[in-house]
Amino acid sequence: MPIDLNFTDTGGDGTPLVVVHGLLGSADNWRSHAKQWQRRRRVIAVDLRNHGRSPHVAGMGYEPMAEDLLALLDRLDVSRAHLLGHSMGGKVVISLARLAPARVASLIVADIAPVAYGHDHDSVFAALRRVEAGEPTNRREADALLAEHVEESAVRLFLATNLERDDSGILRLRIGLDEIQGDYETIMGEPAGEGAFDGPTLVLRGAQSRYVTDEMLPALREVLPQAEIQTLEAGHWLHAEQPAAFQAAVNGFLEAVEG
Template sequence: MLNYRLFGDLSSSAAPLVVLHGLLGSLDNWHTFARGQAGKRTVLAIDLRNHGDSPHVAGMSYRQMVDDVVAVLDTLAIPECYLMGHSMGGKVAMMLALQHPSRVRRLLVVDIAPKAYPPRHQALLHAMVGMPLGELSSRKQADEWLSATVKHPFERGFLLKNLGRKTEGQFYWQCNLPEIARHYLKISGFPTTDAVYPAPTLFIRGGQSDYVADTDLPMIRQAFPAAELVTVAAAGHLPHVQTPAEFTVLVEAFLG
């Protein structure tokens, strides 16, 4: 089963907020946000397959990832939840809401739309796969290796959170990088479906990101007719990390 972390407990009758990370992320990306919800709501953060501390398994289809998350909800006896996902996790959240609408009270989607995207991470994945882990003696060397492909230090820091180190000093990727790279084109896409999720839905995009355009809204509302789109002007692709205060205000206002 997927690795997860509970912030709060499930003893109350209130539905928890389930949060899903993006490509090459982990549940740790939601740690600051989730801790900030203490006393307000229970948050369940999940590592998606082949990410974080979840099992390394074959396949990265959205239907497989939806089934994985539903299995966690079933195991924890969560009949319905509020659901939020970022980027790839946003696509998983959308598919789960479309396939199991009775289990999602409200849906939040962070900086992604229900569409296929041109592949934009292939050079990055190639650099990560090609990193000579056996020759590294420090994280600084790993950062220098990535800097040829990933120019922004913030982005490199985000990616290098996947880099673990064994007790004897050997570096390794915690995520299942070969499987992620193998299925990257599938991850960039989005399954074709005629399903509709009618409940309240909030799309939050970064004003400095190009992942969700104004022209996407009619297409979004075909599947999510109650969808609203808000922009965090100062944020890029990671509003929950880059502008946490403004992001949290939007989420709390939507969830009530």
């Protein structure tokens, strides 16, 4: 049964742009982009299950997550939307596009392919568990705990967006870490649905990322045959590393789709 997702909605007319974050992200990560996009269109940014301020529930399958998103569109009386998903969120929007293509005006997939990936989040989970056990009272303490397992400061800053202060002053994780780790195999698997989504599609990939390699393109085009592929000079977090180029690519694509 779908759950009620937390979301932000800028309001406005026309076909909305629905933004879906990646693993361990949230709608908050997209605030600066939403401020730019809302000048042109309505923007709805969501917290997926077990992320941000959405409920914690067992199961991270792509069909249930797509159904959560579809239920939100129904709740907001949105008949069709442009869907943008980064990383895990990209697999969610691909799943929705395959399961309910009539609801999708266009698809924007950021640095993910519709394939299964290997495990590479062990150090991240270890860092989050260290913070959970360490019960930091300030951001400096939290960063020091994260640094025991994660060297890259940018990654630690991203992970720290999942911390919020409780009534006793301790920074706690707001994500459903047990639920995410418990179904990590599914998260790393293929998106839900069968066949291809034939609607207009933009795939943005990072030149320094290994998530959408040239070797993956045949599999990608089987699922997204209309995909226009653009490569940005960035890594996996291309929307954070190259925000202006990311904005320009999304805006140009949506303007072309809407004529």
